[in-house]
Each structure stands twice: as structure tokens, then as C-alpha cells.
Amino acid sequence: xxxxxxxxxxxxxxxxxxxxxxxxxxxxxxxxxWYRQTLGQGPEFLTYFQNEAQLEKSRLLSDRFSAERPKGxxxxxxxxxxxxxxxxxxxxxxSLSGRGPGETQYFGPGTRLLVL
Amino acid sequence: DAKTTQPTSMDCAEGRAANLPCxxxxxxxxxxxxxxxxxxxxxxxxxxxxxxxxxTNEMASLIITxxxxxxxxxxxxxxxxxxxxxxxxVRPYNTDKLIFGTGTRLQVFP
Numbered sequence: 001x002x003x004x005x006x007x008x009x010x011x012x013x014x015x016x017x018x019x020x021x022x023x024x025x026x027x028x029x030x031x032x033x034w035y036r037q038t039l040g041q042g043p044e045f046l047t048y049f050q051n052e053a054q055l056e057k058s059r060l061l062s063d064r065f066s067a068e069r070p071k072g073x074x075x076x077x078x079x080x081x082x083x084x085x086x087x088x089x090x091x092x093x094x095s096l097s098g099r100g101p102g103e104t105q106y107f108g109p110g111t112r113l114l115v116l
Numbered sequence: 117d118a119k120t121t122q123p124t125s126m127d128c129a130e131g132r133a134a135n136l137p138c139x140x141x142x143x144x145x146x147x148x149x150x151x152x153x154x155x156x157x158x159x160x161x162x163x164x165x166x167x168x169x170x171x172t173n174e175m176a177s178l179i180i181t182x183x184x185x186x187x188x189x190x191x192x193x194x195x196x197x198x199x200x201x202x203x204x205x206v207r208p209y210n211t212d213k214l215i216f217g218t219g220t221r222l223q224v225f226p
Binding site: 041105112 | 160
């Protein structure tokens with residue numbers, strides 16, 4: 001399977017702990033996106049990278065959240081001092097830039113986080 | 117950003133065509149219409165997108181009205197596996213992010 005992969009698929013943690021999620025995009029894709037989805041809502045944009053550069057961050061991305069893509073391939077999303085409100089599905093998507101608004105994002109299966 | 121309006125839920129009999137409407141009356145001339153779907157507990161799946169002309173692929177057809185203020189996603193022969201939440205998204209030209217609404221929950225029944 002050459003699609004977007006995410007690890008872990010599920011994570012349960014206690015409030016105050018730090019968690020880190022990984023996303024591996026489709027191999028030739030240079031853009032990588034993170035979204036968050038809470039129950040009953042559509043996904044909400046968090047941030048995105050083009051190669052290793054982080055080009056946009058949502059206001060949803062508080063200072064407890066940090067995302068990296070050090071070599072322009074996989075990306076990590078870390079949440080420090082987790083809160084119960086961080087419980088959500090964290091989705092990663094990738095795309096190939098240069099195709100304008102017709103560029104298509106392909107999503108991974110997501111990481112479901114539960115903060116107790 | 118152009119807003120989209122979709123019905124909250126729809127039903128469709130297996131084997132029949134499912135027609136999912138979307139209103140986007142404030143769409144600009146260079147904004148694309150995208151459709152994604154999300155089957156329970158999975159990531160969103162790309163279906164189709166278009167600008168002005170009608171589009172068809174192996175999954176669905178997209179019909180965009182001439183004034184571009186609305187569109188319809190057509191699943192020609194719905195199956196039980198098409199049960200999902202369907203999102204209609206208008207993508208601004210100057211942004212790379214997708215802005216999802218709450219979508220239409222399509223239930224296909226036997």
C-alpha cells in the first residue's frame with residue numbers, strides 16, 4: 001500500500017502527558033497537512049508543510065502543539081501537557097504541489113487520541 | 117471563503133442512484149468544488165473535483181450548474197459500502213487548506 005500512513009492508530013493518555021504522532025506521506029508528495037476532527041464535526045485544518053518548511057498554522061494550533069517535518073518526508077505532531085479537550089482524531093494528508101487549486105489531498109487513516 | 121450548504125442526512129436504496137446536492141452561492145470564478153467522503157472511523161477519501169464542467173470518474177459524477185452556485189454529486193449505483201458522510205468543499209484559489217463543513221450523512225439501505 002503506497003497511501004498515507006499514520007502511527008499509532010490509537011492512543012490513550014493521561015492528562016498532562018506528552019504525545020507524539022507520526023505521518024508518512026505518499027512518497028512523491030511534497031506537501032503534508034495536519035487536521036483535527038472532533039466527534040460529529042468535519043476535519044479542521046491545523047498546519048501544513050511544503051517540503052520541510054511549515055507554511056501555515058491555524059489559530060487552533062496552540063503553543064502546546066508543535067509539528068515538524070525535518071527532512072521533508074515524514075512529519076511528527078507533538079502535543080505537550082495534554083488536556084481532555086485534545087481528545088480527537090488527528091488526520092494527516094499529503095499532496096503534490098504545482099497543480100494549483102486542482103491539487104488533491106489524500107488522507108491517512110488518522111490517529112485517535114483519548115485523554116483521560 | 118465561500119460557504120457550502122448540504123442536507124444533514126439522506127437515504128438511498130441499494131442499486132439506485134444517490135444524488136447529493138450542495139449549494140455554494142458565493143463561489144468565486146476560480147474556486148474549485150471538491151467532494152470527499154468519510155466512512156465511519158476512517159480518514160476522508162477523495163471522490164472528485166471540478167471547476168466549471170461536469171466531471172466523471174470511476175467513483176462518481178459531478179454536475180455543476182451553469183452559474184456555479186450549486187452542484188450535485190451522483191453515485192450511479194449506490195451500494196451499502198457507500199454509506200458515509202459526504203463533504204462538499206469549495207477551495208479558495210489562494211489557500212491550500214480544505215475547509216470542511218458537517219457534510220451529508222448518506223445511509224444506503226438494502
